[in-house]
Amino acid sequence: MFSRILSFFRRDPxxxxxxxxxxxxxxxxxxxxxxxxxxxxxxxxGVLQVLEENDIEIHAIAGSSMGAYxxxxxxxxxxxxxxxxxxxxxxxxxxxxxxADPIVPPMKGLFHGLKAKAHLAQSLGDLTFEDLERRLLVxxxxxxxKERLVLRSGSLVDAVHASCAMxxxxxxxxxxxxxxxxGGVVEPVPVxxxxxxxxxxxxxxVSVVPTFEExxxxxxxxxxxxxxxxxxxxxxxxxxxxxxxMAPGNxxxxxxxxxxxxxxxxxxxxxxxxxxxxxxxxxxALWHDYSNFEKFIEAGRxxxxxxxxxxRALLEPIDQAHETHREGLVGDRVA
Numbered sequence: 001m002f003s004r005i006l007s008f009f010r011r012d013p014x015x016x017x018x019x020x021x022x023x024x025x026x027x028x029x030x031x032x033x034x035x036x037x038x039x040x041x042x043x044x045x046g047v048l049q050v051l052e053e054n055d056i057e058i059h060a061i062a063g064s065s066m067g068a069y070x071x072x073x074x075x076x077x078x079x080x081x082x083x084x085x086x087x088x089x090x091x092x093x094x095x096x097x098x099x100a101d102p103i104v105p106p107m108k109g110l111f112h113g114l115k116a117k118a119h120l121a122q123s124l125g126d127l128t129f130e131d132l133e134r135r136l137l138v139x140x141x142x143x144x145x146k147e148r149l150v151l152r153s154g155s156l157v158d159a160v161h162a163s164c165a166m167x168x169x170x171x172x173x174x175x176x177x178x179x180x181x182x183g184g185v186v187e188p189v190p191v192x193x194x195x196x197x198x199x200x201x202x203x204x205x206v207s208v209v210p211t212f213e214e215x216x217x218x219x220x221x222x223x224x225x226x227x228x229x230x231x232x233x234x235x236x237x238x239x240x241x242x243x244x245x246m247a248p249g250n251x252x253x254x255x256x257x258x259x260x261x262x263x264x265x266x267x268x269x270x271x272x273x274x275x276x277x278x279x280x281x282x283x284x285a286l287w288h289d290y291s292n293f294e295k296f297i298e299a300g301r302x303x304x305x306x307x308x309x310x311x312r313a314l315l316e317p318i319d320q321a322h323e324t325h326r327e328g329l330v331g332d333r334v335a
Contacts, residue, residue: 026318029059030311031200033191033274034067035267036184037208038287039296041066042087043280046300047206049080056311060135060198062150062190064183067206068138068163069120072156075136076127086123087293109171110252116170117161127156137197138163139183139190143172148186150193151175167259168252188263189270202314205274206300209267214282276310278303 032051034044044067051058063071073083089095099115129136129152138151138159151159162173162180172179187193189207194200271277280299285292304311 026201028201028315028318029199030057030314031060031062031194031198031203032058032071033189033194033203033205033270034061034063034071035189035205035207035209036065036067036182036263037188038066039289039292040208040280040282040285040287041070042290042293042296043208043300043303044070044206045080045083045087046280046297046302047278047304048074048083048300049297050301050304050308051311052080054308054312056315058134060137060194060200062137062139062194062198063163064139064187064190065164065166067190068160068183071136072138072160073123075132075134076124076156078123084293084297087290087297090290091293103171109165109167110169111171113161113165113170113173116164117157120160121157124156124160129153129156129159132156135198137190137193139187139193140165140173140175140178140180141183141186142178143167143181144179147178148183148193149175149178149180150190150197152197166256168255184263185259186266187270188267189274191270191274195273201318203274203276204311204314205271205277207267207271207277207279208282208296209264210282211279212264212268215264275314276307278307 032047035041037043044063048070061071061075063069070083073086074080078086099119101112101115103109103112136152136156138156140149140151140159140162141147142149149162151162158173158175162175163183165171165173165181167181167185170182172181174180183190188209189205191203191205194203271279278300280296280303285296
């Protein structure tokens with residue numbers, strides 16, 4: 001791990017940058033909006049791998065929660081392959097428990113999140129947004145003012161920590177005068193943030209949030225628990241409900257699922273405003289199910305490969321004389 005950290009600081013973050021001739025017209029700048037979604041968000045890694053393999057340049061990237069985690073590492077110079085290797089390190093649940101730092105008593109959340117932040121710092125060091133050659137936007141929310149914060153300066157690690165602070169699970173993160181939590185609460189697919197601050201012409205959204213169609217067809221289990229749990233889980237369910245605050249039906253689970261329901265509707269509105277949405281196939285999984293990282297990454301690769309022609313079409317030079325302004329985007333109205 002230490003050798004990979006050292007090799008990272010010798011990397012050129014712009015190695016995937018592709019120069020394209022204008023050919024008399026403006027070449028579109030492509031932006032990528034990566035959704036929240038816990039372990040399912042590793043599908044973003046598969047999408048990034050396909051973009052790299054096909055020399056598709058991304059001018060700016062915006063992320064909420066897991067999308068911010070993946071997006072920050074990629075913007076800092078980690079390749080899609082590097083990200084897959086980092087995901088593999090977390091496949092064992094015992095590795096996740098090593099990052100647990102419980103709050104006793106759990107008044108502000110179950111965990112501080114400081115060990116997870118330190119783990120991310122092993123990869124990002126003290127990098128700031130200003131050190132990046134590719135524009136990065138990290139979304140979080142001030143739970144006191146209810147303001148969406150689109151972070152684009154200062155420490156990368158602090159920004160990602162704030163964006164991943166899942167309410168009820170991770171204690172709110174203090175950034176200056178702001179008390180911040182998970183960016184997925186206010187903008188699970190950050191299309192609006194990217195349109196307002198990304199300085200891009202076209203937006204590709206990558207969303208692992210279930211769609212209305214998946215829910216109505218019974219293909220998505222928004223409760224995040226396996227649809228048909230194994231026998232041993234059913235046998236211990238009663239005991240678990242009496243001991244575990246996050247067990248289905250208990251306080252934190254009810255809180256999380258209420259937020260989840262709102263996120264599904266927010267995501268639906270956001271992806272409608274993107275030029276293209278990549279939606280990896282949804283599978284029922286726990287939010288911390290990193291053991292199935294290969295499945296999630298492959299889902300991202302599959303949808304990006306299938307929609308590759310659509311992505312390339314967005315890179316056709318813009319005829320500025322006929323380009324019209326897109327009305328009604330979230331970013332036009334919300335700071």
